[in-house]
Amino acid sequence: MSTDAPKRARKTPAERAAEISAAARAIALGEGLHALTLRAVADRVGVTAPLVAHYQPSMDVLVAETFRAIVADELAEVGAHVRAHIGRDRVAGLRILLLTLLDGGRDDVTAVWVDGWSLSRRNPLLAAAVRDQTAAWHTTLASLVLAAAGLGVLSNAEADRVAAQLLAMVDGLNTHAMIGFRPGNANVALIARTLEHEMRLTPGTLAG
Amino acid sequence: MSTDAPKRARKTPAERAAEISAAARAIALGEGLHALTLRAVADRVGVTAPLVAHYQPSMDVLVAETFRAIVADELAEVGAHVRAHIGRDRVAGLRILLLTLLDGGRDDVTAVWVDGWSLSRRNPLLAAAVRDQTAAWHTTLASLVLAAAGLGVLSNAEADRVAAQLLAMVDGLNTHAMIGFRPGNANVALIARTLEHEMRLTPGTLAG
DNA sequence: CGCACTATTGAGTGTATGCTCAATAAAACG
DNA sequence: CGTTTTATTGAGCATACACTCAATAGTGCG
16 A cells, blocks of 8 residues: 555556567477567566557567677677687586586577577568677687697687587587487487597597 | 360379379479468469369369479489489499589578478477478488598498488578679588598598 | 258358558657 | 646557357269
């Protein structure tokens, strides 16, 4: 009976925008980009649908930006995690990266990627975001591969090719894991052997 | 003004069912599994939506069966193509397979796979179809890899692992190609080098 | 030819989507 | 304390979806 619950909670545009972004991320991660609707966001924030619409130019923009935010954060987190362990030896970073990217518990982010690929056909802004973030991952992987291989072992072009292959394998394996297809879940060992060969590393250096 | 255009074209259930299946396949391949709606099918067949509904237990069933039909046919076609060329030398089949799977012009089928992964979350029948077809591809690839490596070179378990990796790479590379991400489109050469190593082939045997 | 069978339709229900807009109420300000 | 500003809502529009069901009209059979 105090003043705690006014009929309308009025906040600053910045606060509301932040709430909406956070809700959108939570929904996308929990139920997929497909479940990201005006009403779903509104319900989660505790406001009405028109308010959410008021804060966004269109739903396509919110979907694209939510995808971008989730994936950019993922890249930043994994990057930070890798950099924290890269000091031991030059291969350690890549090993940590593989373990992080492939050792399960990432189905929610994988689902966001898959929905992004699927929805891109009808949402050009999302398509651009997907391409941008894929390129960003590729760039990060290429520099990591270059460093892990050692000075002068791989050319830039070679590192690019290896990174493209690595990215494709990671996406493919994660997608298969997401749909429940796991024919012997030795994904890390699998990919490690290939990379060791491509990077001229002594067999076993990555797999450990 | 002849009798060519009766107000209602009445056909046998078998004919209609075939028309509906064909229309569903065409729509899924042309516009994606997402575009597969009662109205879309009805318009393409030239009938009304309720008739299409009448021929199917539910839309989820039609989507799942259309996916299954498209992908099963794809596997059969590629398999036939490979078997037609497998006579020359034991590696020829695998080389043909890679060229077929990776050399572009397959974005429509890739899009069907991507939509299948995405829609699986809300369509259990589709999810089962996706898992089944993935397993079928894996089995086919494993036996092809086993044969191409030569007698006794790979164990069954090793061939399974290589096939899983190959399948993931193919799916990942095709998905990336579909969204327009092509950092140097040497996909075949890329994957060939990896396979040559995994299968203990002389470098260059697959890439040609 | 006329009748029975059934493939097909028209009309409609219920739900969900994004989005608009005038009205409302909370906060800020003089 | 009254006025202005504006964040928020209620109501509603247009669209699209799957699905139902009684009515309709081809088609083959007797």
